[in-house]
Amino acid sequence: MAQELRGDKFYTAVMPPTYKGHLVYSGFVKSLSGTNSEGNFDILPLHENFASLVDGPIVIVDENGKRQELAVGKALVEASNNLVKVFVEF
Secondary structure: OOOOOOOOOEEEEEEOOHHHOOOOEEEEEEEEEEEEOOEEEEEOOOOOOEEEEEEOOEEEEEOOOOEEEEOOOEEEEEEEOOEEEEEEEO
């Protein structure tokens, strides 16, 4: 997945376990928000490298400003090089 580093958006992929066989969400977004054991967090474009377990929904604001809440339950979020991957555990 080739990636350009831009300051106004980043690419996000929300992936369920492999037996589900499809992505829950993929595309460019302006922000991703969630909750971990420390509280609420936000990931914005050009975010520092970051990894965290998430408990509860994540909220994505797409590149057009549309807010979407995804009920992922437990997940692992990894951010690096303007790419955010969310590995969902159902």
